[in-house]
Amino acid sequence: MAGKDMKSNRVYAKRVNISKSWYKFSRNPLSVLGLTVLIIIVLAAILAPYITPYPEHAGPYTNFPESGQPPNLRHFFGTDTVGRDVFSRVIFGYRFSLLLAVVVISLSVPLGIILGLIAGYTKRKWLEIGIMRITDIFLAVPPLVLALAITAMLSPKLLNQMMAISLMWWPWYCRLVYSVTSSLRNEYFVHDAELTGARKGFIMIRSILPNCVGPILTKITLDMGFVIILGASLSFIGLGVQPPKPGLGTMVADGAKRLPAEWWMTVFPALAIVLVILSFNLIGDGLRDMFAVEEI
Amino acid sequence: MTEEIMRVEGLIKHFFTKQGTVRAVDKVSFSIFKGETLGLVGESGSGKTTVAHTLIGIYEPTGGKAYFKDQSLEKDYSGRSKNLKKEIRIVFQDPGSSLNPRWSIKQILELPLKVHGTPVNRDQMKRITELLNMVELPPEEYLYKYPTTIGGGEKQMVAIARALATDPSFIALDEPTSALDVSIQAKIINLLIRLQKKFDLTYLFITHDLSLMRNMANRVAIMYLGKISEVAPTVDFFQKPLHPYTKMLLSSIPVISDDEEDLKPKKVISRGEIPSPVNIPPGCSFHLRCPEKMAVCSKIDPEMVEIEEGHTVRCHLYADG
Amino acid sequence: MHTKSPLLEIKDLSVSFKVFEGDLKVLNGVNLTINEGEKVGLVGETGCGKTTTIKSVLRVLPSPPARITGGEIFYRGRDILKLKKREIPSIRRGEISAIFQDPLTSLNPVFTIGYQLQEIIKHSLRQQGIEEVSKKELKSRAASLLKETGMPDPERILKSYPIQLSGGMRQRVCISEALRVTVKLLLADEPTTNLDVTIQDQILRRLDELVEKRGTSILFITHSLGVVRHLTHRVYIMYAGNIVETAHTKELFSNPLHPYTRGLLKTVPKLTGEGVSEGIQGRIPNYLNPPEGCRFHPRCGDKMEICINKKPPLFNQGENQMVACFLYGR
Numbered sequence: 001m002a003g004k005d006m007k008s009n010r011v012y013a014k015r016v017n018i019s020k021s022w023y024k025f026s027r028n029p030l031s032v033l034g035l036t037v038l039i040i041i042v043l044a045a046i047l048a049p050y051i052t053p054y055p056e057h058a059g060p061y062t063n064f065p066e067s068g069q070p071p072n073l074r075h076f077f078g079t080d081t082v083g084r085d086v087f088s089r090v091i092f093g094y095r096f097s098l099l100l101a102v103v104v105i106s107l108s109v110p111l112g113i114i115l116g117l118i119a120g121y122t123k124r125k126w127l128e129i130g131i132m133r134i135t136d137i138f139l140a141v142p143p144l145v146l147a148l149a150i151t152a153m154l155s156p157k158l159l160n161q162m163m164a165i166s167l168m169w170w171p172w173y174c175r176l177v178y179s180v181t182s183s184l185r186n187e188y189f190v191h192d193a194e195l196t197g198a199r200k201g202f203i204m205i206r207s208i209l210p211n212c213v214g215p216i217l218t219k220i221t222l223d224m225g226f227v228i229i230l231g232a233s234l235s236f237i238g239l240g241v242q243p244p245k246p247g248l249g250t251m252v253a254d255g256a257k258r259l260p261a262e263w264w265m266t267v268f269p270a271l272a273i274v275l276v277i278l279s280f281n282l283i284g285d286g287l288r289d290m291f292a293v294e295e296i
Numbered sequence: 297m298t299e300e301i302m303r304v305e306g307l308i309k310h311f312f313t314k315q316g317t318v319r320a321v322d323k324v325s326f327s328i329f330k331g332e333t334l335g336l337v338g339e340s341g342s343g344k345t346t347v348a349h350t351l352i353g354i355y356e357p358t359g360g361k362a363y364f365k366d367q368s369l370e371k372d373y374s375g376r377s378k379n380l381k382k383e384i385r386i387v388f389q390d391p392g393s394s395l396n397p398r399w400s401i402k403q404i405l406e407l408p409l410k411v412h413g414t415p416v417n418r419d420q421m422k423r424i425t426e427l428l429n430m431v432e433l434p435p436e437e438y439l440y441k442y443p444t445t446i447g448g449g450e451k452q453m454v455a456i457a458r459a460l461a462t463d464p465s466f467i468a469l470d471e472p473t474s475a476l477d478v479s480i481q482a483k484i485i486n487l488l489i490r491l492q493k494k495f496d497l498t499y500l501f502i503t504h505d506l507s508l509m510r511n512m513a514n515r516v517a518i519m520y521l522g523k524i525s526e527v528a529p530t531v532d533f534f535q536k537p538l539h540p541y542t543k544m545l546l547s548s549i550p551v552i553s554d555d556e557e558d559l560k561p562k563k564v565i566s567r568g569e570i571p572s573p574v575n576i577p578p579g580c581s582f583h584l585r586c587p588e589k590m591a592v593c594s595k596i597d598p599e600m601v602e603i604e605e606g607h608t609v610r611c612h613l614y615a616d617g
Numbered sequence: 618m619h620t621k622s623p624l625l626e627i628k629d630l631s632v633s634f635k636v637f638e639g640d641l642k643v644l645n646g647v648n649l650t651i652n653e654g655e656k657v658g659l660v661g662e663t664g665c666g667k668t669t670t671i672k673s674v675l676r677v678l679p680s681p682p683a684r685i686t687g688g689e690i691f692y693r694g695r696d697i698l699k700l701k702k703r704e705i706p707s708i709r710r711g712e713i714s715a716i717f718q719d720p721l722t723s724l725n726p727v728f729t730i731g732y733q734l735q736e737i738i739k740h741s742l743r744q745q746g747i748e749e750v751s752k753k754e755l756k757s758r759a760a761s762l763l764k765e766t767g768m769p770d771p772e773r774i775l776k777s778y779p780i781q782l783s784g785g786m787r788q789r790v791c792i793s794e795a796l797r798v799t800v801k802l803l804l805a806d807e808p809t810t811n812l813d814v815t816i817q818d819q820i821l822r823r824l825d826e827l828v829e830k831r832g833t834s835i836l837f838i839t840h841s842l843g844v845v846r847h848l849t850h851r852v853y854i855m856y857a858g859n860i861v862e863t864a865h866t867k868e869l870f871s872n873p874l875h876p877y878t879r880g881l882l883k884t885v886p887k888l889t890g891e892g893v894s895e896g897i898q899g900r901i902p903n904y905l906n907p908p909e910g911c912r913f914h915p916r917c918g919d920k921m922e923i924c925i926n927k928k929p930p931l932f933n934q935g936e937n938q939m940v941a942c943f944l945y946g947r
Contacts, residue, residue, distance in 0.1 A: 013400075017442075188390060188393045188394035189395055192388070193396075194354075194374075195353055195381060195385075196407055196462070197373075197378055197412070210396075211397065213398075
């Protein structure tokens, strides 16, 4: 009897938590807007082969008679120099951008978290200093320059671009988690877990990490945008997605030669980049509000 | 009294900072007997919390000795046996920071059981329910709540349940009610007293509130700048305070009845503030504020002397016994 | 002792806060009067609305979420709640001033104590129509203000930054700031709660002397009954957004009437050591759905039929005591 009551109680508590989180997030209509736009973009990118008018234009396709058309009803965003539909290519371009962002974040965040937790929690001064100095070295080099060097050293393709960006992205998370951890390690609840006899790994992962989730998630959403723009920048100078694949940065670069007359080849892919970054940023603001502690 | 459960001999804890050495605890000695409540009083910065934190193992002592039933306490938690961790527990001062805000109350109570108790799931649940009942929180209502959604008094009840979870024999209570209202304080104090009787617990009770101490402790030790200046059975302590600092503290208490007013030592006007433990005055560290200062006080630090049985004081006024 | 003309009058003040779950109806018709030169205590537990009350007087309630849903606050006959936005600062920097629990938040960390004190003195003098003051004059006035609060070595303190002082010294600085020349009413919100008893004792004695000397009225908010007994002429007891009892301090302690007051007095640990009694069952109500009628009735040992439905007004009991309880009138 009691067991069942408790269970429903737990479910209820969860439901209240979720709706309260949503209330805090949605108090700012802009974050809801950002979320909506992002969902549309993600769905469009996933379903690209089915919803774009000319899916075959995303590859090595040419149709010179139709090249250089301004936006019209058949081609919403016009066509490029070899007659491909810019709209279709932008949607497919999102696929590479989002893939890049997801891969980079999922490679760099866990590494950053683990190192940050260790550096922040350990009592061995040399370990803490060691990890944080290496982090500082990475942070001291401008990200674009480092990625440029690495991608150029290897061959310019998307996979290498991902590796390069991941390599320079983890230090940010390391530093973030380190700062939260080193302040939490003196909280009484951490002391209590230690005194009780919990293992170090348990304290780091189960006790401290959940308290870092808010700042990490907020940073991730903001960083998705930054990674996308960095990827686009690398593509712009030819170190990312290789033609004929439709990278957003590559498209901007290609179209830039035709400015200002055939503006649509540049402007639409560029706007697409802006739109996705903006929506990530708006969501980030909403998440920050959501994780903020309410004071009455 | 009965069996000595904890013995502290010349305990020292210094912190080495850029500003200098903080002598938080400086050669403190006392004993705690089974089943009693030893009260440790002092102003902020007196080192009373550091004593507790060193004994339970947050810090490693800089020097001196401490024993719990013949087991040495000279290491911090990482060097202590599982049994010692089970026997010695603490309830922290700030209920806000002592419970993990991302854990439900069930998860909070699970940890000590996982480490020390039975790993079987159903028994664990039974024990958690039992613990919550012990601290008078209805389990069906509180199990899945998070600390951020309950009041300070309830948080402190959960912290007490967590301390009890390992079935300890000694609990350090570090100002457990200083952040709470009097009506909630009354509940927690009475709960603690009931639990003490029921489980034969020994308490080290730390507070700055002497009126509360009067109603909670069997014996009282008073600390000033890292040193103990007077130890006495509670009744003696309040009726025959000896040390000038004790008198000053007692006369500063805002009381609510004339009966209490009569108990306060007269004509001791409090003055000055506790100096920084980085620059401890030479001689008796209290001489700067002492209304009965003598020439010797600024030169020589007095020794602890026993005036009556169980009533010791560290002051030149009583140096001849 | 003091004249009987009211300086501050709070009439039926109601305040609510809008949150995710709904409206928190915190203040539920608060009535409070402070006469000129009077020292008044306002006692209640955490969350009973003490701070909300003085924030309303100072007009610093964050709105939203706070909303004043009814009532009036008269200061010398002028309704503070009807003042325009730009008139508010003149009240706060003029005749009413406040000190708070955490002095560090009321001091600016990047200026020296001396600078901050002198700015306040300058402003205060300007309100009296004095524009030109020499630097030396300002400095000596600041030093003498500090000296009045019993601060040792004021010259050194004037050159220090807030962070370099101890909690007690910071509070002394705040008191000297608050007690500048023009102040008629001092609102003190738990100013000594974070301090040690010996320091509290020193500061309260000094504050008392200063207030007496200048004839300043004071509203002293605290949860400590002991402090109130030492310091005030008259006490208001607050429970869940209501004033439940008011009386001359002596009478309140010798003859408490309201069941809440009686319970509260019992729960205070005493030096005589007869144990700590659990005076009041249950806990403070949830402001989302506060109990109808008397807000104390779910915890009251003397509950009657009428308490459940009807909110008790303040009944006169003798000359100086009023109590909001149906045990004492209908």
